[in-house]
Amino acid sequence: xxxxxxxxxxxxxxxxxxxxxxxxxxxxxxxxxxxxxxxxxxxxxxxxxxxxxxxxxxxxxxxxxxxxxxxxxxxxxxxxxxxxxxxxxxxxxxxxxxxxxxxxxxxxxxxxxxxxxxxxxxxxxxxxxxxxxxxxxxxxxxxxx
Numbered sequence: 001x002x003x004x005x006x007x008x009x010x011x012x013x014x015x016x017x018x019x020x021x022x023x024x025x026x027x028x029x030x031x032x033x034x035x036x037x038x039x040x041x042x043x044x045x046x047x048x049x050x051x052x053x054x055x056x057x058x059x060x061x062x063x064x065x066x067x068x069x070x071x072x073x074x075x076x077x078x079x080x081x082x083x084x085x086x087x088x089x090x091x092x093x094x095x096x097x098x099x100x101x102x103x104x105x106x107x108x109x110x111x112x113x114x115x116x117x118x119x120x121x122x123x124x125x126x127x128x129x130x131x132x133x134x135x136x137x138x139x140x141x142x143x144x145x
Contacts, residue, residue: 005071012067013140019053019060020137026050027130033122035115047122051109054125057133058106064140065092092139093132102129 029046039047062080065087070076072090077083080103084096093099105124 009067009071009143012064013143016057016060016064016140017137019057020133023050023053023057023130023133026053027126030122030126033115033119035119047118050122050125054130054133055106055109057130058102061133061136062103068092068140068143092136094135095132098128098132102132105129 026046026049030050031046033047062083065083066076068090069083069086073086077086080100081096084093084099087093087099088096105121109121
């Protein structure tokens with residue numbers, strides 16, 4: 001890997017690391033959401049932060065995976081599926097379809113305002129998708145610089 005790609009990869013990993021750290025902090029503060037309760041704006045802030053940090057972590061993860069791919073192959077794949085397939089081949093991620101669902105949830109977050117849907121979103125983030133994002137953080141730490 002050229003020194004230019006090494007620098008890009010290092011910078012990309014640092015940006016992703018920062019996003020993952022913020023997501024991890026939101027997970028620590030998470031409390032189950034009650035869709036029938038009337039929350040104050042201040043009480044909703046941790047949930048908003050969780051969603052924002054999740055969306056940012058997904059976006060930074062995708063960018064970082066693209067940088068890893070470019071460093072290893074000297075090209076970017078033409079599709080998101082190809083990118084994820086390469087990441088799985090390199091054991092950075094385990095489940096390509098899960099990453100499609102994670103990106104889909106990122107896209108749905110901005111459109112779902114019903115409390116019942118929000119409760120489902122929070123559970124998906126906390127139980128299924130955030131752990132995958134944090135696993136990726138550990139995998140990226142193991143990559144050579």
